[in-house]
Amino acid sequence: MGGRFLRERRRDPYYRAAQQQGLRSRAAFKLAYLDRRFRLFRPGGRVLDLGAAPGGWSIVTSQAVGARGRVVAVDPRPIDPIPGVEVVRARVGETGLVDRLGPEPYDVVLSDLSPRISGAYATDHARSVDLVTQAWTLARRVLAPGGTFVAKMFDGDMVPSVLETIGRSCDRVRRTKPPASREASSEIYVVASGFHPDRARPPGAPAAVRDFAI
Numbered sequence: 731m732g733g734r735f736l737r738e739r740r741r742d743p744y745y746r747a748a749q750q751q752g753l754r755s756r757a758a759f760k761l762a763y764l765d766r767r768f769r770l771f772r773p774g775g776r777v778l779d780l781g782a783a784p785g786g787w788s789i790v791t792s793q794a795v796g797a798r799g800r801v802v803a804v805d806p807r808p809i810d811p812i813p814g815v816e817v818v819r820a821r822v823g824e825t826g827l828v829d830r831l832g833p834e835p836y837d838v839v840l841s842d843l844s845p846r847i848s849g850a851y852a853t854d855h856a857r858s859v860d861l862v863t864q865a866w867t868l869a870r871r872v873l874a875p876g877g878t879f880v881a882k883m884f885d886g887d888m889v890p891s892v893l894e895t896i897g898r899s900c901d902r903v904r905r906t907k908p909p910a911s912r913e914a915s916s917e918i919y920v921v922a923s924g925f926h927p928d929r930a931r932p933p934g935a936p937a938a939v940r941d942f943a944i
């Protein structure tokens with residue numbers, strides 16, 4: 731990491747707050763915002779956290795679902811232990827992952843998957859779309875009826891078709907940008923709720939997509 735990056739990070743109020751509160755990453759504040767805004771979690775809920783390292787989202791989630799809930803965190807990178815969180819060291823898209831996630835369906839599937847950033851807008855957008863598509867493919871197999879899918883994407887021209895695909899199996903699709911998301915970043919967050927495992931709408935008849943301003 732370059733000196734400038736480290737200096738900017740030390741000045742970043744979200745980064746500093748995350749360190750002070752033991753949240754491991756500033757990303758934790760983005761999920762806390764999404765939970766406040768869209769009421770993602772309930773005590774006792776079951777949540778799958780994809781792209782979970784270093785663990786900020788998993789910490790926020792485990793606090794929200796409590797001791798009766800279940801949180802499973804997936805990432806190829808190591809995650810230091812978090813009370814109440816099961817870690818699966820794996821890559822989304824790899825064969826056999828679904829069999830390691832247990833037989834019970836999940837109420838919420840989160841995806842904060844990030845590609846390696848190239849700096850080229852079109853390339854990073856395409857890689858991010860690929861990751862969201864893989865996360866959605868997995869989510870469709872493990873989400874409970876009525877469940878919610880939350881995913882980060884880098885904005886770009888393929889976003890509408892991804893939202894349309896997801897919206898065919900969900901009642902509502904919303905997109906937003908949490909305040910903790912850097913303005914310079916093209917990332918957006920998609921919140922799709924009311925999952926229907928078997929009742930996909932035909933192409934061209936997706937759920938209405940609503941934008942949420944900050």
Ligand SMILES: C[S@@+](CC[C@H](N)C(=O)[O-])C[C@H]1O[C@@H](n2cnc3c(N)ncnc32)[C@H](O)[C@@H]1O
Binds near residue numbers: 783784806807842861
């Ligand atoms: C922005 S970080 C996630 C931060 C995390 N949500 C938090 O709050 O600490 C993105 C993560 O996606 C992971 N990732 C990228 N591709 C992945 C894949 N195919 N399967 C699982 N994780 C992946 C990376 O290893 C990285 O840890």
